[in-house]
Amino acid sequence: MFKKLLGAFGMGGDGGKPPGLFHEPYADLQVNMLYNLLFCDNLDLFRNGSQHGDALWTTLLAGRPDVPALQKIAADAAAEGRVRALACARLRAAGAAVPHKLLLGTIIEVPQQGGLDVLAAFCDGGVRYLNQSGRASIFEGSSHPAAALARELLEVSQAVVEQIGPWDKARLPPPQGEMVRLSFLVSDGLYFGQGPWEVLQRDAKGGPLLGKATQLLQQVVAMPR
Helix, strand or coil: CHHHHHHCCCCCCCCCCCCCCCCCCCCCHHHHHHHHHCCCCCHHHHHHHCCCCCHHHHHHHCCCCCHHHHHHHHCCCCCCHHHHHHHHHHHHHCCCCCCCCCEEEEEEEEEECCEEEEEEEECCCCEEEECCCCCEEEECCCCCCCHHHHHHHHHHHHHHHCCCCCCCCCCCCCCCCCEEEEEEEECCEEEEEEEEHHHHHHCCCHHHHHHHHHHHHHHHHHCCC
């Protein structure tokens, strides 16, 4: 679904910066689009690229939120993680109830000398890896070899989510220097923690998370794109 969404943007040429919250850690607009789409906090990105006639997207992006329909999407364990995250975001904006601390995605950002490495895993098994060079690897759904590790990463991430709460401000710019950021797409908002790799690695909850993320990254890099 998200490959079709990205293809609908018509990016290229002098497309310029999209509206709303949009950080630009990469030189290429398309990779920046992929990066920002991970966080599900700029509805315009999805609205501008949505597929006309798709009932699910009509519900997600409708001008007036259909709360019961959005709650059904948010609770659908078979749906894509970012689809569920968008449904939860719309429910929160409408003041409607959302599931409690339901983790839908984990995003790990690691600054490198050549740019930003980003690894994202979602509850449906989907994985995104954005290399510091701007090269992107995208694996959808639960049928690819890394899906099991992606779900294991979310299981480990849940322990971190239980200890922290949602961030109540706009998403921060990408981390720089030695700062590694762990972001979590949760039903009640964006959670995150950050610190130097060595510090997080020694943490009782952060260490297992980084270890599982490293396993996932190794598998993703070894997979044909």
